[in-house]
Amino acid sequence: MSPAPGGNGAGGRAKRPTMVDVAREAGVALRTVSRVVNDDPTVGPEYVTKVRAAIAALNFRPDERARQLRTGITGTIGAAVRRIAELNPALAAIEQSARASRLTLLASSTDFDASREHDILVSMCRQRLDGIIVEPFAENHAYLQPEIEAGMPMVAMDRPMSGVAVDCVMSDNASGIGMAFHHLHQHGHRRIAYIGDSERVFSGHERASAFRAALVAHGQSVTGLVHPGDITGERVGASLEAALGGPDPATALVTGNMDSTIAVLRRLGPQAASRLAIVGFDEVPLADLLQPALTVVAQDTAAIGRTAVELLRERIADPSRPVQNVVIPVSLTTRGSGEVPAPAVSAQ
Amino acid sequence: MSPAPGGNGAGGRAKRPTMVDVAREAGVALRTVSRVVNDDPTVGPEYVTKVRAAIAALNFRPDERARQLRTGITGTIGAAVRRIAELNPALAAIEQSARASRLTLLASSTDFDASREHDILVSMCRQRLDGIIVEPFAENHAYLQPEIEAGMPMVAMDRPMSGVAVDCVMSDNASGIGMAFHHLHQHGHRRIAYIGDSERVFSGHERASAFRAALVAHGQSVTGLVHPGDITGERVGASLEAALGGPDPATALVTGNMDSTIAVLRRLGPQAASRLAIVGFDEVPLADLLQPALTVVAQDTAAIGRTAVELLRERIADPSRPVQNVVIPVSLTTRGSGEVPAPAVSAQ
DNA sequence: ATGAAAGCGCTAACAA
C-alpha cells in the first residue's frame, strides 16, 4: 500500500532491492526470504505472510543471475541453428520441448558462417548453459573438445560433427531419396534427374550419393542426371538445362532440399511443373497452393527437435553414457507434382 | 603441452578451472589474470605470456555468469515475439542489429498466449537482461510497471502496450490499407471487400477501421464488405460467401494479414484468384510463384526490427528520455493479383 | 605495473 521506501523517486534510476532489503523490511533473516522465494514448505505461515508483504512493498524480484552463479545451473539450453526467424519446424519443436522441461531456450543464427558458429558456441560455453543443440556447419569442431571434456553437454542435429564425439539426430536421407526415386519410377519415369545442394554439405552429399545409388540399382547410367552444387539461380538453371535438354531429356526431377525446390520452380516458371514430374526433399511453405501442388519427402521435423532435446537431457543427466546416434524416418506426401505421368515413348 | 593437473581424468565430470586456478598455475595474482582475460594493456608482456600459457594448459574459460553478476550487465537483450522459427523478417533484423551491437539475443515465442507472454517477460526481468523487445499480445501490461520503474528498458513492436508507457515501433497500417484500396479502385473495382484479423487484435482493428474509412471516403456503403474475425477456414469461408455472393458481389478483395491471405487462397482454390482481384496486407512466402502472383502491401520489416533495437539502445543509454513512437511506412508490391481488372458492368 | 581484499545477490551447510 505504502510506496516503497529507499529513494524510489520518479525519474532516477532506482536501485533494485535485494533479499537483504526484503529481510530487513520483513524483520527476518536472509535465509527465510530465500526459503519463501523458493516455496520451501518448512517456513511458518506468519513468516511467509510477512515476507510476501515485504516483497510486494519493495517490488522485489530475485536476481536469476546470482542464483545461477550459486547453484551452477542456468536452466537454459542453447540452440545454434542456421536460421531462427525462418520457417524451422525443428526449432519450433525444440522450443516446445524445452518449455515442457522448464528450460529456457537461447537460439542463435549461425547464418551459414563457420566463424559466426564458432563465436556463438564459444559464447554459449562461457555462459555455462546447461547444454547446447547445434546444427553444425563448420567442417571441424575439434576446438570444442575441451568444452565437452569439461562437461558441456552437446547434441548435433541434422548433421554429425567431426572432431568431437557428440550425440546426433538426423533424418534418414538415403531412404528419402530412395522413396522419391521409387515413386517417380512407379509413375513410369525412366529418366529421372537430381538437383540438390553442394556435396560439401553433409546432407547434400548423402542425398546425391543415395540418388546415384538409386540410379545404379535400376541399371541406369549416372551421366548427366546428378547435379549437386550451390543453390543459385544460374547454377540451378544450368543444371536444369543439362538435365532437360539434350537427346534424352529427363522427364522427372528430384530436388534435394527446400531451397533447390524453390529455385527450380522459379527457374521453370509458373505451371512448367505440370509438364515435368517433381518430388522435392523437404516440405515447402504453401506447397498445397502451387500448381500442381508439390509432392515432397517430408522430414519429421517435430521428431527431430523433440529427440534433440531428449538426447540433451539424457546427456545432462548422465554425462558418461555412450554417444547416441538417432536416425528419424521420413515420409512421402503426395500432392500432384510427383504424380505427373511420364510422356508416352514416341520414338527415341 | 602437459595435461591439465587437478584430476581431469577420463569419464568423470571434471571441475572447471577458475581464475584462481589460473593465477596459481601462472604464479601471479588473480587480478592479473583478470586483466589478461580482459585485454587490459597495462600488463607486462612476460606476465601476459605466462597467464596465456596457464589458460591454455588448464583450458580455462571465464564464467560469463560471474562477470554479469559483478558488472550488473548481461550483454543480452530479450525478444518476446509471437513466433520464432517461423518466417519473421523483423526478428531476423533484430538479431542482426543486436549482433552488430555485440548484444546476445534471447528470443522466445509467446505463441499467441497471454500467460505465456507473462511468464516469458517476468523471466526476462528476473534474468536482468539489458532490455526487452516485445510484440505485445495481452490486453494489459500494467504488471510490468514496477519493472520499468526499476529501470528495465522495454520497447513494443507492431502494437502499443497498454498500462505502461514504453517506446513503440509499428507499421503505418492505415496508409497500407489506403494504398490497397486505392490500387484496386484505380483498376476499376467499385465493390471491394475486406477480410482480416479480429478487431480484438490491435492491428486488426486499425486495418478494419482504415478500410471502413476508405469505403466512406469513396462514398460507398460499408454494409457487407468489412469482415474482421478469427482466422479459421470456416469463418473466412463464410466471410467470402458473404462478400462474393448476393446481388452485388465484390469484385476485389483486401486481406488484412498474411494468415487471412493464405486462408482466402486456400478457400478459393487454385487460380480462383485470377477471377478476383486480391491485394494482401503483409508479404507471403513464395508470393511470386502463385498464380496469379500476389500483389501485397509489404511492411518494412527490416526497418521495424532495426528501429526496435535502436529505440532499445537509446532507452538503455538514457532511461529518462521521453517515450518515442515510430511509425514505419509500408509499400505496395504489384505482382498480378491486384491488377486483375474489374469485369465490365453488364446490367444493374 | 602488480597485488590484496571486498563485494555482486543469491543458495547451502551447519548451528541454534
Add this chain to the structure above:
DNA sequence: TTGTTAGCGCTTTCAT
C-alpha cells in the same frame, strides 16, 4: 522452524 556464515567466480577500488 529459523538464523549465521561461507562461498559461487568474477570485477574493482585501493594500496603498493
